[in-house]
Structures are given as structure tokens and as C-alpha cells.
Amino acid sequence: MARPRPIIFDCDGVLVDSEPLAARAYERVYEKHGMPGVNTSVIAQCIGMKQSDIIARIKDLTGHQFPAAADGDIWAETKVLFSQELKPTPGITAFLEALAGDRCVASSSSVERINHSLAVTGLARFFGDAIYSSSMVKNGKPAPDIFLFAADKIGANPVDCIVIEDSPFGIQGAIAAGMTAIGYTGGGHTYAEHAARLTAAGADFVCADWQEVSRQLARFGVPA
Incomplete structure (x- = not known):
């Protein structure tokens, strides 16, 4: 057989x-770093990409350049939400x-x-x-x-x-x-x-x- x-x-x-939780994490972290407007509709255009490509795509869509030194903040916030929900x-x-x-x-x-x-x-x-x-x-x-x-x-x-x-x-x-x-x-x-x-x-x-x-x-x- x-x-x-x-x-x-x-x-x-x-x-x-996970996608609704991940979108919430990106929104929170960008807001924390003084970059509002990274909402669900923006993140929806990035689904399926790896993090570095998502960051680049968000810049294209919003003009916000996320600081490279803070990349770890995205996973830290995401991990908290994943662990809870x-x-x-x-x-x-x-x-x-x-x-x-x-x-x-x-x-x-x-x-x-x-x-x-x-x-x-x-x-x-x-x-x-x-x-x-x-x-x-x-x-x-x-x-x-x-x-x-x-x-x-x-x-x-x-x-x-x-x-x-x-x-x-x-x-x-x-x-x-x-x-x-x-x-x-x-x-x-x-x-x-x-x-x-x-x-x-x-x-x-x-x-x-x-x-x-x-x-x-x-x-x-x-x-x-």
C-alpha cells in the first residue's frame, strides 16, 4: 500500500x-515606540511574512521605521498574549x-x-x-x-x-x-x-x- x-x-x-493576537501585539509595540496607526488593516497585509519582512512592509504602508534595537519587543509582547490566550x-x-x-x-x-x-x-x-x-x-x-x-x-x-x-x-x-x-x-x-x-x-x-x-x-x- x-x-x-x-x-x-x-x-x-x-x-x-494566532493572527488576531499577533496583530494586537504589533499594534501595542508600535504604539509604545511612538508610532500609532499600525492597526489590524495594516497587519492584514503582512500575514504570511517573516518578521523582518513585516517590519519592512509596515514602513512601506505607514512610513514608520521600527527601531532595529527593539526587534525583541515584538516577540516579547506576542509571547505574553500567546501564553494567556x-x-x-x-x-x-x-x-x-x-x-x-x-x-x-x-x-x-x-x-x-x-x-x-x-x-x-x-x-x-x-x-x-x-x-x-x-x-x-x-x-x-x-x-x-x-x-x-x-x-x-x-x-x-x-x-x-x-x-x-x-x-x-x-x-x-x-x-x-x-x-x-x-x-x-x-x-x-x-x-x-x-x-x-x-x-x-x-x-x-x-x-x-x-x-x-x-x-x-x-x-x-x-x-x-
Whole structure:
């Protein structure tokens, strides 16, 4: 019997419902440093990026240049909020318990943030050491680097991999890596045009919950 196709999960907004909390952290920290106006609508345009790219994008959108010496403040504020409020996305725990085959995490977040997110939500046990961050590669999403790196680490052919992503940048990176891309819109940061934007980015399917993801994966012979 053939092995199920490997699944590559984004972390923020896919495994954990972190994006609203992360947006709140950015807003608080920029305000603390005298740079108001970094609100939810601004952060929404940065979802899927690694921190250095988010800071650059915020500068493009608002003119605010965050001081490099204070970069650590962003994670410090985010960690407090995650420790207090972070939850797994609805239904993901049962989904992972039923999932067969290889899986890993490929995220734009730092290794520390990924590990903390999975620990506080009880999801770390499903991935072991198969945790990969854009900090490990040259280019962040929408470049394919992190997905190709993750596939190599788990010994998978990129064409066999199925990526589950919530951001257009992540979908673009998965498609550029030659992988099947499933868009996920079940996080707390979803919005009216979310599914349409994921489809426009190249998603093969877009799912609003983990039950629908299971149904789509069944089409590829992946029990979930």
C-alpha cells in the first residue's frame, strides 16, 4: 500500500489561531515606540511574512521605521498574549489525531515562536522535531524556499507534498515549489475576500474548516 502524501502545515492561522493576537501585539509595540496607526488593516497585509519582512512592509504602508534595537519587543509582547490566550484552530486536534503519514510545519515565524505556539496549544506532540522556519532559508514566503527545505528534511518529493496555508503569500510559495496547495480560512482573522484571494494566489482548494480539509485530502488518498 502506497504511503500517504506528506502534509506541510503553516503554523499561524492554520494550526494555531494566532493572527488576531499577533496583530494586537504589533499594534501595542508600535504604539509604545511612538508610532500609532499600525492597526489590524495594516497587519492584514503582512500575514504570511517573516518578521523582518513585516517590519519592512509596515514602513512601506505607514512610513514608520521600527527601531532595529527593539526587534525583541515584538516577540516579547506576542509571547505574553500567546501564553494567556492562544488556542488551536477549531477542530485541528482531532484532525491531527486521525491524520496518517508524514507531516511537518513550515512557518514564517521564528523557531522559538513556533515551538511556543505548539506547546501552549498542546499540538507539539504531533510534529516532534519536524519544525521548519523561514529563518532557516534565504528567502521568506512567497518564495518557495521554506517548502522545498521542509520537503528535503522529511525526505519527500516536492510534487508529492500537500501544503495547507492561510495566506496568499504561503499559497504562492507552495505553488512555486511545485506542491499542491490547500487554502484554509478557518482562523479568527478570516475576512470576506479571504477564499477568493487564496484561490487567486493559486490554491487548488479552499476549505473553511478541518472537516472539509479531510474531505479534500481523501481525494488524494490521505486518511484524515
